[in-house]
Amino acid sequence: xxxxxxxxxxxxxxxxxxxxxxxxxxxxxxxxxxxxxxxxxxxxxxxxxxxxxxxxxxxxxxxxxxxxxxxxxxxxxxxxxxxxxxxxxxxxxxxxxxxxxxxxxxxxxxxxxxxxxxxxxxxxxxxxxxxxxxxxxxxxxxxxxxxxxxxxxxxxxxxxxxxxxxxxxxxxxxxxxxxxxxxxxxxxxxxxxxxxxxxxxxxxxxxxxxxxxxxxxxxxxxxxxxxxxxxxxxxxxxxxxxxxxxxxxxxxxxxxxxxxxxxxxxxxxxxxxxxxxxxxxxxxxxxxxxxxxxxxxxxxxxxxxxxxxxxxxxxxxxxxxxxxxxxxxxxxxxxxxxxxxxxxxxxxxxxxxxxxxxxxxxxxxxxxxxxxxxxxxxxxxxxxxxxxxxxxxxxxxxxxxxxxxxxxx
Amino acid sequence: xxxxxxxxxxxxxxxxxxxxxxxxxxxxxxxxxxxxxxxxxxxxxxxxxxxxxxxxxxxxxxxxxxxxxxxxxxxxxxxxxxxxxxxxxxxxxxxxxxxxxxxxxxxxxxxxxxxxxxxxxxxxxxxxxxxxxxxxxxxxxxxxxxxxxxxxxxxxxxxxxxxxxxxxxxxxxxxxxxxxxxxxxxxxxxxxxxxxxxxxxxxxxxxxxxxxxxxxxxxxxxxxxxxxxxxxxxxxxxxxxxxxxxxxxxxxxxxxxxxxxxxxxxxxxxxxxxxxxxxxxxxxxxxxxxxxxxxxxxxxxxxxxxxxxxxxxxxxxxxxxxxxxxxxxxxxxxxxxxxxxxxxxxxxxxxxxxxxxxxxxxxxxxxxxxxxxxxxxxxxxxxxxxxxxxxxxxxxxxxxxxxxxxxxx
Numbered sequence: 001x002x003x004x005x006x007x008x009x010x011x012x013x014x015x016x017x018x019x020x021x022x023x024x025x026x027x028x029x030x031x032x033x034x035x036x037x038x039x040x041x042x043x044x045x046x047x048x049x050x051x052x053x054x055x056x057x058x059x060x061x062x063x064x065x066x067x068x069x070x071x072x073x074x075x076x077x078x079x080x081x082x083x084x085x086x087x088x089x090x091x092x093x094x095x096x097x098x099x100x101x102x103x104x105x106x107x108x109x110x111x112x113x114x115x116x117x118x119x120x121x122x123x124x125x126x127x128x129x130x131x132x133x134x135x136x137x138x139x140x141x142x143x144x145x146x147x148x149x150x151x152x153x154x155x156x157x158x159x160x161x162x163x164x165x166x167x168x169x170x171x172x173x174x175x176x177x178x179x180x181x182x183x184x185x186x187x188x189x190x191x192x193x194x195x196x197x198x199x200x201x202x203x204x205x206x207x208x209x210x211x212x213x214x215x216x217x218x219x220x221x222x223x224x225x226x227x228x229x230x231x232x233x234x235x236x237x238x239x240x241x242x243x244x245x246x247x248x249x250x251x252x253x254x255x256x257x258x259x260x261x262x263x264x265x266x267x268x269x270x271x272x273x274x275x276x277x278x279x280x281x282x283x284x285x286x287x288x289x290x291x292x293x294x295x296x297x298x299x300x301x302x303x304x305x306x307x308x309x310x311x312x313x314x315x316x317x318x319x320x321x322x323x324x325x326x327x328x329x330x331x332x333x334x335x336x337x338x339x340x341x342x343x344x345x346x347x348x349x350x351x352x353x354x355x356x357x358x359x360x361x362x363x364x365x366x367x368x369x370x371x372x373x374x375x376x377x378x379x380x381x382x383x384x385x386x387x388x389x390x391x392x393x394x395x396x397x398x399x400x401x402x403x404x405x406x407x408x409x
Numbered sequence: 410x411x412x413x414x415x416x417x418x419x420x421x422x423x424x425x426x427x428x429x430x431x432x433x434x435x436x437x438x439x440x441x442x443x444x445x446x447x448x449x450x451x452x453x454x455x456x457x458x459x460x461x462x463x464x465x466x467x468x469x470x471x472x473x474x475x476x477x478x479x480x481x482x483x484x485x486x487x488x489x490x491x492x493x494x495x496x497x498x499x500x501x502x503x504x505x506x507x508x509x510x511x512x513x514x515x516x517x518x519x520x521x522x523x524x525x526x527x528x529x530x531x532x533x534x535x536x537x538x539x540x541x542x543x544x545x546x547x548x549x550x551x552x553x554x555x556x557x558x559x560x561x562x563x564x565x566x567x568x569x570x571x572x573x574x575x576x577x578x579x580x581x582x583x584x585x586x587x588x589x590x591x592x593x594x595x596x597x598x599x600x601x602x603x604x605x606x607x608x609x610x611x612x613x614x615x616x617x618x619x620x621x622x623x624x625x626x627x628x629x630x631x632x633x634x635x636x637x638x639x640x641x642x643x644x645x646x647x648x649x650x651x652x653x654x655x656x657x658x659x660x661x662x663x664x665x666x667x668x669x670x671x672x673x674x675x676x677x678x679x680x681x682x683x684x685x686x687x688x689x690x691x692x693x694x695x696x697x698x699x700x701x702x703x704x705x706x707x708x709x710x711x712x713x714x715x716x717x718x719x720x721x722x723x724x725x726x727x728x729x730x731x732x733x734x735x736x737x738x739x740x741x742x743x744x745x746x747x748x749x750x751x752x753x754x755x756x757x758x759x760x761x762x763x764x765x766x767x768x769x770x771x772x773x774x775x776x777x778x779x780x781x782x783x784x785x786x787x788x789x790x791x792x793x794x795x796x797x798x799x800x801x802x803x804x805x806x807x808x809x810x811x812x813x814x815x816x817x818x
Contacts, residue, residue, distance in 0.1 A: 023481070024485075026488065026490070033442040033445050033467060036442050036469065036471075039469075039472070040471060040472065040475060043472055043475045043476070043479075044475055044479060047475060047476060047478075047479035047480055047481070048479055048481075050481045050482075051480075051485075052480075052482075052485045052488050053476075053485065053488040053490070054472065054475075054476065055490055056467075056469065056472060058442060058465075058467040060445065060448075060465065062445075062449060063448070063449065063452055063463065063465060066449060066452045066453055066456060066463075067452070067456060067462075067463065069456075070452075070453060070456035070457055071456050071460075071461075072432070072456070072457075072459045073459075073461075076433075076460070076461045076462065079435065079461050079462040081435070081462070081464055081496075081499065082499050082503060083492065083495055083496040083499045086492055086495060087490075087492040087496060090490065090491050090492045094491060
């Protein structure tokens, strides 16, 4: 395997097909310092396509951890530089493309950090960035979340760091469709299949989606006028882009008050930097009324108390167990990959663009339409080869949509 | 040598004595990604002293080089994000402490870059940051410029990268006074000696400073009401700090129109990212009217044409050849160290705080007082053990100040 060529092909895919950078457009890249080498490849691809500027904002979770551990006052952990809000607003107003490149230098850096301080820091940062996050989730600009492997992350996924670069790329190449003769064309073809599934779900017009499996019997009432979407999106300038690479899901917006029953997670989930395993939830009238976890339950508790919307659903997503991510049989310890292995629900902010006319609605209108509102949004995987999914019509009729993890539509 | 302990002691020195961080104060660190490990030590020291926040802005010269080489239009190289000015203004307005940590990953990354594009990028960036740079040079906030060794920089200084960490720290420890029992006390004591020299020069009230040596016979007319300063400064909040560590110079502001004669540089100087060697200048009425260089003359030419102030003097500085930097016998390829080996002049912006009442003056008043104005400021070393310095009184009397590089005052 020619890793250099593969990585360059990946950089081209992300800048070209991912954010679909246009000539004269500036590109924002947010990532960790460990990604510097791949950032240079992204910059070369971006300037080659006519980028007016590539701005790399490096964030360093190890520095955040030092802050949580060493700040002499709790209140300092909620400090956010005054210019942050305007800076992130500019990225939206001025039509930047935004690439969020994951791949942590130290995947477990937040383990054992003070949950209260972690929540305070996260909340302050989310508040300052809410305009940016809203702009992103309304697709006002082209954006893409992706991952480039780091040594420790690869070691965690593979079980050891021996020969990690070759092994992780062997695993990732089919998932990222970099093994195709033309990766960009492969993603466009895949997108057509996702769009076909969305069209079916939207035509059927189910009132609820029901998940049934071990420990799970969950009814997710859908928001009225919601649509299932997936794959490629279009920004306000009319430019198509992939918000995630990889992406295997079709998803929509539940009604924040119409969720009931129990759901058991089928994969670990990273919540505010900590890995929550074996989580389960019981819902009544849309809210979590009971929950548990085998690991980091207290972090989950902080998450559910984060704000009024963090204990209600903002998303329901269907993923076929035939997806390359599921077939790899791996846990990736990264939501970007793991959410694409299995059907999932998200606690937190709902997607306005899954509701008819939603991107033009006020916050009050969105709330009235059933769309949940929160500063956070975290996916919890509840699908597997043991979980089936039904569409429930207004009259209560249940129709099979996925049988043991596989689409039958 | 216990490198870990030495580096921690250095981090404490920079945060404590360097910017003298106060409880509840935020700290800005600007550096390259290669410095991440030492940045963590700085953050630990800062949070330990009560920092409210440590904001690390990583810049990457390799990324700047990619931009210069690959931008499809020249105009793109002058792009600066719209929020830059407000962001840097906030650091001044809100009383941050600012630590600029040098130590390049790739010291020669700008060699061979297009000088026109380099100047355009530099100018646009300096324009956006001029409020910040003015605030810094007027000591409105505590600031410090320092260096932490990187592998390639150390290799360049030492001639090889073999065993570079131990060797570079053996070289740097005495220069940074980290070999003292109490490094902070050693810097305070050294500061007292610099202040004594300043008092002598200010008492003598020389009208001109004359440099005489091989290839050099330069008369630098001084601005009226100028004072020599050096070592520790005081910010507007009354907190003392060291703008540079190390620092060995006492310096003042020349009259921008009263410089004549010739000066030959005695060390290489980094100009807009390129190493200019063997440079010389001829001055008439304060401006460079002829110049040359053995290496990168064309970069020097771009520099002199940068703006109306870049070909006149903004600083004259005296450094004793007994300084630990000079005694090391090394060229450090970093102005922070090399300027402290030898007496020097700077082409570009003058120091308002070296003129009586200067920090309260308007731009026009400063210009009338003889203080040069420019977006740039670069030191050129003209001192050595072969260069003597005289103070010239109003009546033309010349009095010896430095004999062959050593102070006699």
